[in-house]
Amino acid sequence: MKKQGSSGKRSAGLTRSKPEPGYHHGELQEALIAASEAILAEQGAEGFTLREAARRAGVSPAAPSHHFGNAQGLLTEVAIRGYDALAEALRAAASGKQGAREKLRAQGLAYVDFALRHPGRFQMMFANKRLVADDARLKQASRAAGHAFETVVAELVGGTAKEAKTAAAAAWSTVHGFAKLALEEKFGSVRNEGGRREIMMTLDQVLNYLWPASGARR
Amino acid sequence: MKKQGSSGKRSAGLTRSKPEPGYHHGELQEALIAASEAILAEQGAEGFTLREAARRAGVSPAAPSHHFGNAQGLLTEVAIRGYDALAEALRAAASGKQGAREKLRAQGLAYVDFALRHPGRFQMMFANKRLVADDARLKQASRAAGHAFETVVAELVGGTAKEAKTAAAAAWSTVHGFAKLALEEKFGSVRNEGGRREIMMTLDQVLNYLWPASGARR
DNA sequence: CGCTCAATCTGAACAGTGTTAAGATTGGTA
DNA sequence: TACCAATCTTAACACTGTTCAGATTGAGCG
Structure with missing residues (x-):
C-alpha cells in the first residue's frame, strides 16, 4: 500500500507538538495515555474504547498492544497516574x-x-x-x-x-x-x-x- | 425456513419448568430477568451480555427488544428487583x-x-x-x-x-x-x-x- | 558510510457485541 | 373459523478487542 509522505491521520495536533515522524510515532505511550484520559474526561469510564484511544493517537488499533499488551494494561497505567494525582x-x-x-x-x-x-x-x-x-x-x-x-x-x-x-x-x-x-x-x-x-x-x-x-x- | 417441531435450543430446562411451547416462549420476561441475574451471580456485572441472556432463555438475540427495548431496559428491571431485595x-x-x-x-x-x-x-x-x-x-x-x-x-x-x-x-x-x-x-x-x-x-x-x-x- | 536487526507500526482477519428491519409464526378473540 | 396484534426469528450493520504476518524504520555496529 502507499505511503502518506508525512501527514495523514496523525495531523490534528492532538497527539504531538513536535514535528511528526511517519511510521514510528515516537511517543506513543504518552499519546495513548493522554488520549485515554481525554476520553474518560469527555465520555466517562463507559465511553472508553481502545480503538478510540488509538484513533486519537493517530495509530492503528493494533499499535497499543506493543506497548501495553492489551486494554487493561493501558488503563492500568492511566489508573496509576490517577492514584498519584489523588495522593x-x-x-x-x-x-x-x-x-x-x-x-x-x-x-x-x-x-x-x-x-x-x-x-x-x-x-x-x-x-x-x-x-x-x-x-x-x-x-x-x-x-x-x-x-x-x-x-x-x-x-x-x-x-x-x-x-x-x-x-x-x-x-x-x-x-x-x-x-x-x-x-x-x-x-x-x-x-x-x-x-x-x-x-x-x-x-x-x-x-x-x-x-x-x-x-x-x- | 423450516420449523423445529417442538424443542431445539430451548430444551435445557433452564428456562422453563412448564411444558414448552415452540415459537412463543410465554414467560420470556421472567426468563430473561432470571437469566440476567444468573449471569450477574456467576460472572459479575462486567460479564453480562444481552446475547448471553437471550441464549440462556433459549431465544434469539433480537427477542429481548420486544419486551425491554434494549439492554438497559432489561438491566433496569433487574436493578429494580435488586433494590426491592435490598430494602x-x-x-x-x-x-x-x-x-x-x-x-x-x-x-x-x-x-x-x-x-x-x-x-x-x-x-x-x-x-x-x-x-x-x-x-x-x-x-x-x-x-x-x-x-x-x-x-x-x-x-x-x-x-x-x-x-x-x-x-x-x-x-x-x-x-x-x-x-x-x-x-x-x-x-x-x-x-x-x-x-x-x-x-x-x-x-x-x-x-x-x-x-x-x-x-x-x- | 552502509548494513543489519530489533523495535515499532500496519492491514487484515476473527469472534464477539447491541441494535434494527423485515418477515414468519402463533394464540386469543371477534 | 378467520383474522390480527403480539411474539419471535433471520439477517444484516456497525461496532468492539485481539492476534498474526508482514512492512517500515531508527540506531548501533562493522
Missing part, C-alpha cells in the same frame, strides 16, 4: 491546615472534589475488572493514596495501630461512598456547578456530623 | 433489634452483607450508565431502599429533619463506601468465606467507631 491532592489538602481534625476534613473534601472533577478517571481507578488488578505498581500507587489518609487519621486518633486502621477505614469508606453515591446522582444532579457546590456542602455537614469539633458531641 | 433485607435487619443504634448497626451489616453476597447485582444497581437512570420505578425502588435507612436514622438522631437527612447520608455513605472498597479488594480478599468474615468484623469495628455505644465516647 498529591490529599497531601496538598492536609498541608494547608493545622490540627488533625481540620486536616482530615480538608482531605475528605479534597477526595470528593477529585471524584466530582474527574468522574471517568475516578471510576476507572476503582474498576478492578478493567485493570490488571495485581499489577505491583498499581497496588503501590493505590496504597500510597490510602496512606495519605492513614497518617492524618493516626494523628487524630492517637490510639493503637489497630484503632488507627479502623478509623482510617471509616474515613475512607465515608468519603468514598459519598463520592460514589454523588456520582450516581443519589444526592441530586452533579452535572452543573451549582449542584456540585450543594453536594460539597452536604459533605461538609456529613463530616461535621461524624467527626464533630472537639467540644461539640452528639 | 427488604434492611427492614428485616432492623426489625430483629431494638434500640435505634442497634437497628442502625444491624442495617449497616445487612447492607454490606448484601453487597458481598450479590456483588454483580449490587454493582449493576449502582451502574447508572447501564440502566435507564430516569426510569420512574427504578428511582422509586432506589428511594424506598434509602428510606429504610432514614427511618432508623431519624429515630436515632431525633433532631430536625435536616439533621436526620445529614445523618442518613453519613450512614449510607459509610456502608456504601465500605462495600465498594471491599468489593474492589481494598480490605483484603473477598472471594473466600474466611476473608468475607474478616471484612465483616472490620465493618463492625468501623460502625462502633463512628456510632459508639452511648457512654463510650471518643
Whole structure:
C-alpha cells in the first residue's frame, strides 16, 4: 500500500507538538495515555474504547498492544497516574491546615472534589475488572493514596495501630461512598456547578456530623 | 425456513419448568430477568451480555427488544428487583433489634452483607450508565431502599429533619463506601468465606467507631 | 558510510457485541 | 373459523478487542 509522505491521520495536533515522524510515532505511550484520559474526561469510564484511544493517537488499533499488551494494561497505567494525582491532592489538602481534625476534613473534601472533577478517571481507578488488578505498581500507587489518609487519621486518633486502621477505614469508606453515591446522582444532579457546590456542602455537614469539633458531641 | 417441531435450543430446562411451547416462549420476561441475574451471580456485572441472556432463555438475540427495548431496559428491571431485595433485607435487619443504634448497626451489616453476597447485582444497581437512570420505578425502588435507612436514622438522631437527612447520608455513605472498597479488594480478599468474615468484623469495628455505644465516647 | 536487526507500526482477519428491519409464526378473540 | 396484534426469528450493520504476518524504520555496529 502507499505511503502518506508525512501527514495523514496523525495531523490534528492532538497527539504531538513536535514535528511528526511517519511510521514510528515516537511517543506513543504518552499519546495513548493522554488520549485515554481525554476520553474518560469527555465520555466517562463507559465511553472508553481502545480503538478510540488509538484513533486519537493517530495509530492503528493494533499499535497499543506493543506497548501495553492489551486494554487493561493501558488503563492500568492511566489508573496509576490517577492514584498519584489523588495522593498529591490529599497531601496538598492536609498541608494547608493545622490540627488533625481540620486536616482530615480538608482531605475528605479534597477526595470528593477529585471524584466530582474527574468522574471517568475516578471510576476507572476503582474498576478492578478493567485493570490488571495485581499489577505491583498499581497496588503501590493505590496504597500510597490510602496512606495519605492513614497518617492524618493516626494523628487524630492517637490510639493503637489497630484503632488507627479502623478509623482510617471509616474515613475512607465515608468519603468514598459519598463520592460514589454523588456520582450516581443519589444526592441530586452533579452535572452543573451549582449542584456540585450543594453536594460539597452536604459533605461538609456529613463530616461535621461524624467527626464533630472537639467540644461539640452528639 | 423450516420449523423445529417442538424443542431445539430451548430444551435445557433452564428456562422453563412448564411444558414448552415452540415459537412463543410465554414467560420470556421472567426468563430473561432470571437469566440476567444468573449471569450477574456467576460472572459479575462486567460479564453480562444481552446475547448471553437471550441464549440462556433459549431465544434469539433480537427477542429481548420486544419486551425491554434494549439492554438497559432489561438491566433496569433487574436493578429494580435488586433494590426491592435490598430494602427488604434492611427492614428485616432492623426489625430483629431494638434500640435505634442497634437497628442502625444491624442495617449497616445487612447492607454490606448484601453487597458481598450479590456483588454483580449490587454493582449493576449502582451502574447508572447501564440502566435507564430516569426510569420512574427504578428511582422509586432506589428511594424506598434509602428510606429504610432514614427511618432508623431519624429515630436515632431525633433532631430536625435536616439533621436526620445529614445523618442518613453519613450512614449510607459509610456502608456504601465500605462495600465498594471491599468489593474492589481494598480490605483484603473477598472471594473466600474466611476473608468475607474478616471484612465483616472490620465493618463492625468501623460502625462502633463512628456510632459508639452511648457512654463510650471518643 | 552502509548494513543489519530489533523495535515499532500496519492491514487484515476473527469472534464477539447491541441494535434494527423485515418477515414468519402463533394464540386469543371477534 | 378467520383474522390480527403480539411474539419471535433471520439477517444484516456497525461496532468492539485481539492476534498474526508482514512492512517500515531508527540506531548501533562493522
